Amino acid sequence: MSGTGSKTRAGARAGTGARAGTASDRLQRLLALVPYVVSRRVVGLDDTAAAFGITEAELVDDLNMLWCVELRSPDPYCPIDLSYEGGEIMVTQAESIHRPLRLGTDEASALLIGLRLLAELPGRPEEDRSALRRTIAKLEAAAGEAAAASAQVAVELDGRAPADVQAQVAQALRQGKRLHLSYYVPGRDEATERDVDPMRMVIEQGRAYLEGWCRRAEAVRLFRLDRVLALEILAVDAEVPEQAEHVDTTAGLFRPSAADIRVELELAGPGRWVADYYPCEAATELGDGRLAVVLRTPDTQWVRRLALRLGEDGKVISPPGLAEQISGDATAALAQYS
DSSP states (O other), rough: SSOOOTTTTTOOOOOOOOOOSSSHHHHHHHHHHHHHHHTTSSSEEEHHHHTSSSSSHHHHHHHHHHHEEEEEETTTEOEEEOGGGGEEEESOOGGGSOOOOOOHHHHHHHHHHHHHHHHHHHTOOOOHHHHHHHHHHHHHHHHHHHHHHHHSOOOOOOOSSSSHHHHHHHHHHTTTTTEEEEEETTTTTTEEEEEEEEEEEETTTTTEEEEEEEETTTTEEEEEEEEEEEEEEEEEEEOOTOOOOOOOOOOOOOOOOOOEEEEEEEOOGTTTTTHHHSOSEEEEEETTTTEEEEEEOOOOOOHHHHHHHHGEEEEESSHHHHHHHHHHHHHHHHHOOO
């Protein structure tokens, strides 16, 4: 850190605004701020603050932080030289970090894989696919090694969902037709019949979902395609109500209620499929192939049936009352064979 500065600096004027965002956010902003200013030679305080979505006072705080930064290249202890007098910012002696930030190999690969997946998503308009392909081509040309690495990753939709179901959902989306579903609900361990007006296909954590307006629930619902038992495209146009909104998947699909019962299970190796099939709040490796999972449910009846189905491959640890009920269920079931 440097305690001295050149004559062109504005001095260590203390900023008056609160520092925007987390420390990580600020670091990213500082790294982007230097190339932003250098590429424009001179830029206004107000324009720069607006470009980074912060106040001028917060920008001054950032500039004062940069004022203390020293670089090891090209010469040892080489301070960044900056001035923001008169409402304009100018940065010099920052040649080693004046270039815009570049994606790393892993970041570029992840971005390319995601874009390829979007391009293959059923029901996407052709103009969107065309724009995605152009973007992918530009990124591949710029990414070099990262593009070659990502090309080795096969991009495909959820292999657990039947191919004919995915194809029919895509067809219904293109034609704007209503669907009739026979759909398995694991929470109630039953098959349900419902008509759905499709809205879009969603890929979340490698699984394919149909988002649509469910005529039975009179609400937007997500349907896992590998739980669709049967599907029929109806000769009726889909009519999605104006008030229907897309499900926000940014925080994940599993959102338990505070009133739901917390259930902890311990699974042996053959029972680990439970963690893949049911929405779990947590999963912890126990060693020897065993797995502890936590799930929440408003109704434990299906958990009791699941525990009997698992047998020695699964054990309910908590709540204790539920474990006792399952023990009673098993005793009653065995009595039927005596």
